[in-house]
Amino acid sequence: MKRIAIDMDDVLADAEGRFFELAKLRYGLDINPIDLHDKTWAQAANVPHEEIWAWLFEEDFFRKMKVKPHSQEVVKKLSNKYEIFIVSAAVEFPQSMKEKLDWLHEFFPFIDWKYVVFCGHKYMIKADYLIDDHQKNLATFTGKPILYSAYHNKNVKGYTRVEDWKEVEKLLL
Numbered sequence: 001m002k003r004i005a006i007d008m009d010d011v012l013a014d015a016e017g018r019f020f021e022l023a024k025l026r027y028g029l030d031i032n033p034i035d036l037h038d039k040t041w042a043q044a045a046n047v048p049h050e051e052i053w054a055w056l057f058e059e060d061f062f063r064k065m066k067v068k069p070h071s072q073e074v075v076k077k078l079s080n081k082y083e084i085f086i087v088s089a090a091v092e093f094p095q096s097m098k099e100k101l102d103w104l105h106e107f108f109p110f111i112d113w114k115y116v117v118f119c120g121h122k123y124m125i126k127a128d129y130l131i132d133d134h135q136k137n138l139a140t141f142t143g144k145p146i147l148y149s150a151y152h153n154k155n156v157k158g159y160t161r162v163e164d165w166k167e168v169e170k171l172l173l
């Protein structure tokens, strides 16, 4: 079986949606997704970096992310044909690891814990495909990199890009 490594934030979990939700709740801001092109969340919200950074250490920040449409059914189908690993750079945010495990258990109960990798760097990950929203992770990947579209990466070029999970299905199944 070929192996697919799948990122979590902005691939399986709607991290940008969580940012929009909290920007509205805490600052009353309606962020236009276009404002995220080539910008950090702090730049898009026009608040100090440290304020947004602190969100990532808050209880429930990761746990309450919504699951991306069709990701559950497509990952399930992929798991019949490929070996699936979830690979998330979660170690920087220690409390996120428990929340991410709980989140995976809720939304992807068919993925065994032995197939979940929490890391920092991803350059040592060996797989045939990596589906990720960050160029920094795809650039060093030795298999076939697949860029999962997010508002922040709209201007990234040079990768096979998928807009949603239906496109992943078409590409890999």
Ligand SMILES: [Mg+2]
Pocket: 007, 008, 009, 010, 011, 132, 133, 134
């Ligand atoms: Mg990500």
